[in-house]
Amino acid sequence: MEQLVKLVPLFPLISFAIIGLLNRKLTKIHAAIFACTGVLLSFVDSIMIFIAQLNHGPVEVKIFDWIVAGDFSASLTFLCDHLSSIFLLVITGVGFLIHIFSVGYMMEDDGFRRFFAYLNLFIFFMLLLVLGNNFLVMFIGWEGVGFCSFMLIGFWFKEEANNNAAKKAFVMNRVGDLGFLIAMCLIFVAFGTLDFTKLFSGGLLASTSVSNEMMTIITLCLFVGAMGKSAQIPLYTWLPDAMAGPTPVSALIHAATMVTAGIYMVARTNFMFNMTPATLEFVAIIGALTALLGASIGLFQNDIKKVLAYSTVSQLGLMFLALGLGAYSAAVFHVVTHAFFKALLFLGSGSVIHSMGGEQDIRKMGGLKKHMPVTYMTFLIGTIAISGIPPLAGFFSKDQILAAAFEHNKLLFVLGMIVSLMTAFYMFRLLFLTFHGSFRGTHEQEHHLHESPFTMTFPLIVLAIFSVIAGFIGFPHALGEQMGIHNWFDDFLKTSVSSVHTEAHLSTELTMMGITTALILIVIFIARSIYVGKGAIPEDEKVERKGLQKLIYNKYYVDELYNALFTRPVDKLSAFFQNFMDNKIVDGIVNGLGKTTTKGGSYVRILQSGNINAYAILFILAITLLFLIILF
Amino acid sequence: MQEVISGIPLVNYIYISAALFGIGALGVMVRRNAIVLFMCIELMLNAVNLLLVAFSSYLGDTSGQVFVFFIMAVAAAEVAVGLAILIMIYRNANTTDTEVLNQLKW
Numbered sequence: 029m030e031q032l033v034k035l036v037p038l039f040p041l042i043s044f045a046i047i048g049l050l051n052r053k054l055t056k057i058h059a060a061i062f063a064c065t066g067v068l069l070s071f072v073d074s075i076m077i078f079i080a081q082l083n084h085g086p087v088e089v090k091i092f093d094w095i096v097a098g099d100f101s102a103s104l105t106f107l108c109d110h111l112s113s114i115f116l117l118v119i120t121g122v123g124f125l126i127h128i129f130s131v132g133y134m135m136e137d138d139g140f141r142r143f144f145a146y147l148n149l150f151i152f153f154m155l156l157l158v159l160g161n162n163f164l165v166m167f168i169g170w171e172g173v174g175f176c177s178f179m180l181i182g183f184w185f186k187e188e189a190n191n192n193a194a195k196k197a198f199v200m201n202r203v204g205d206l207g208f209l210i211a212m213c214l215i216f217v218a219f220g221t222l223d224f225t226k227l228f229s230g231g232l233l234a235s236t237s238v239s240n241e242m243m244t245i246i247t248l249c250l251f252v253g254a255m256g257k258s259a260q261i262p263l264y265t266w267l268p269d270a271m272a273g274p275t276p277v278s279a280l281i282h283a284a285t286m287v288t289a290g291i292y293m294v295a296r297t298n299f300m301f302n303m304t305p306a307t308l309e310f311v312a313i314i315g316a317l318t319a320l321l322g323a324s325i326g327l328f329q330n331d332i333k334k335v336l337a338y339s340t341v342s343q344l345g346l347m348f349l350a351l352g353l354g355a356y357s358a359a360v361f362h363v364v365t366h367a368f369f370k371a372l373l374f375l376g377s378g379s380v381i382h383s384m385g386g387e388q389d390i391r392k393m394g395g396l397k398k399h400m401p402v403t404y405m406t407f408l409i410g411t412i413a414i415s416g417i418p419p420l421a422g423f424f425s426k427d428q429i430l431a432a433a434f435e436h437n438k439l440l441f442v443l444g445m446i447v448s449l450m451t452a453f454y455m456f457r458l459l460f461l462t463f464h465g466s467f468r469g470t471h472e473q474e475h476h477l478h479e480s481p482f483t484m485t486f487p488l489i490v491l492a493i494f495s496v497i498a499g500f501i502g503f504p505h506a507l508g509e510q511m512g513i514h515n516w517f518d519d520f521l522k523t524s525v526s527s528v529h530t531e532a533h534l535s536t537e538l539t540m541m542g543i544t545t546a547l548i549l550i551v552i553f554i555a556r557s558i559y560v561g562k563g564a565i566p567e568d569e570k571v572e573r574k575g576l577q578k579l580i581y582n583k584y585y586v587d588e589l590y591n592a593l594f595t596r597p598v599d600k601l602s603a604f605f606q607n608f609m610d611n612k613i614v615d616g617i618v619n620g621l622g623k624t625t626t627k628g629g630s631y632v633r634i635l636q637s638g639n640i641n642a643y644a645i646l647f648i649l650a651i652t653l654l655f656l657i658i659l660f
Numbered sequence: 661m662q663e664v665i666s667g668i669p670l671v672n673y674i675y676i677s678a679a680l681f682g683i684g685a686l687g688v689m690v691r692r693n694a695i696v697l698f699m700c701i702e703l704m705l706n707a708v709n710l711l712l713v714a715f716s717s718y719l720g721d722t723s724g725q726v727f728v729f730f731i732m733a734v735a736a737a738e739v740a741v742g743l744a745i746l747i748m749i750y751r752n753a754n755t756t757d758t759e760v761l762n763q764l765k766w
Binding site for chain 2: 368636637638639640641644645
């Protein structure tokens with residue numbers, strides 16, 4: 029078991045090293061084989077760990093002592109418990125499928141090997157993040173995935189816009205990371221250790237005398253870290269821009285794994301959050317607001333990837349809502365199901381973009397159903413899953429979150445409902461505009477339309493299957509008791525996260541499910557009548573929009589606001605420092621020194637005339653002077 | 661002979677040495693012909709030699725005179741080298757005027 033845990037992050041690291049070092053010496057096929065094998069081995073390893081974990085407690089694996097200084101010690105230690113084994117499965121499983129997909133998707137690209145090297149490195153850091161047994165190791169993974177995300181968003185670095193998107197993501201993440209760092213320092217000051225096991229199961233937290241205010245500050249800082257990485261208000265604007273990267277990257281990093289790191293972190297430190305109800309309240313509100321904001325912007329987006337990006341923001345918001353309500357296992361459950369269907373949707377959109385020759389505007393698509401049947405079917409399954417129609421995966425996890433909200437706060441429940449309805453609307457709008465109706469692109473594009481190769485459709489099919497069945501691992505409590513089906517997922521996570529058992533009554537739960545499903549079906553019907561029945565197509569960029577629609581279409585002007593508030597002042601300040609401080613003062617001093625020396629030298633060198641007589645005169649004068657000084 | 665030398669007071673030797681040295685130094689400062697310069701330097705050197713011998717004789721210590729022999733030997737060698745250099749300069753530059761030979765600078 030311990031050996032298995034050690035090996036998991038090692039495989040992707042080795043394949044990264046091989047591909048990264050040999051680079052052009054490898055053929056594309058070999059690079060792809062190395063990359064996929066690395067992740068596949070990790071995946072097999074994760075399955076073995078998972079099976080071992082089924083009737084096993086947490087395992088701690090110490091690799092080596094890293095920092096030992098006085099009272100403080102931090103070692104590279106892995107902690108494999110039920111929570112991390114779930115994440116291991118998702119990361120390596122979905123990661124493997126996306127690797128396979130990328131082989132087909134990136135085949136024509138020059139940076140093929142570089143792409144896979146980064147992808148493997150990302151998997152390694154992500155595994156480090158979820159395996160770390162102290163905040164420091166987690167932080168290494170945390171920064172590592174941020175770095176890989178940066179490199180992959182700016183993968184096509186020849187376009188200025190991609191570089192800007194990468195920079196934006198990096199800087200925004202930095203803001204969150206600062207929160208994480210401060211929290212880490214405070215935890216060390218308060219508890220004297222950063223170890224998870226010592227803090228949580230070691231009982232250090234339970235017997236602490238740390239004041240409540242301190243705990244609130246710590247958890248708030250941790251949450252700021254989660255905000256950055258998981259794209260919550262106010263740090264969410266980097267995620268839609270991150271779509272500048274290749275589509276498999278969007279699927280792996282910006283939908284299925286990296287952005288859920290914030291949720292993992294909060295779930296991992298849930299014992300701390302439980303001690304501070306104020307922070308939990310805050311998390312729930314931020315989550316709900318983000319969910320609403322993301323979903324509403326998604327309604328009017330016309331870029332296939334942007335719709336999915338805002339959908340991701342919104343779904344992450346739902347997960348934080350669940351975390352804030354103390355329903356940690358529901359949040360993790362949603363992470364798992366979301367990983368399946370959102371990866372599926374992104375890969376599906378990748379397949380569409382591939383077929384359209386790089387076109388991402390859904391106004392120029394339409395009628396792709398008959399050209400790409402496999403992509404259509406899988407995309408349809410993903411759409412149904414994310415909309416929350418039973419019995420697909422999204423329904424179960426979303427239902428659990430909504431149930432928790434219903435127990436806790438009716439307003440949050442209503443918000444959650446609205447978000448689900450919006451989700452159903454924009455997802456079906458996307459589906460109808462892309463696959464139904466008639467083709468609206470150019471003739472050339474229509475001629476080029478084709479179903480993607482097997483390496484791309486295979487992951488779609490597998491993910492579609494999981495999007496259908498994954499929900500049953502977390503069967504609703506009340507209904508499950510009636511039918512004798514256990515909520516396996518909740519029980520499994522019990523050892524890692526404290527669970528707040530919701531005592532929903534069967535009738536309430538059933539009514540709620542019924543109403544939700546009915547409303548969602550109505551919304552889908554409306555979407556269908558608009559986009560298929562009337563064949564409506566979103567208006568052109570140039571058309572002036574009015575009122576609320578204009579506000580939402582322009583994404584609430586948040587980017588503009590941030591530009592005015594932060595970017596431009598900083599730009600101005602930089603300009604000031606460049607033009608005045610650097611060019612005038614610093615350069616002035618340095619150049620002034622140089623000029624003084626040159627000028628002085630030009631006067632002094634007159635003395636060195638090359639005339640021996642003059643030297644002799646100076647020489648004798650100087651000697652005389654010296655004698656005079658010595659004698660008198 | 662010994663009486664004659666010791667009959668002259670020491671201070672006269674110092675005067676004549678100083679005068680010789682001064683003439684030599686002045687020559688080095690004002691003359692422009694390198695050969696004359698060279699001669700002026702020799703003059704300065706020999707002024708010092710004279711002084712050394714005089715002191716040696718008055719103090720009854722012969723080491724000063726031995727020292728002068730060495731100086732003369734070295735000076736002879738130095739003259740040989742110096743004159744050789746001057747000849748080479750003259751062959752190349754066609755002059756020994758120090759106003760013209762001022763290339764050894766920045």
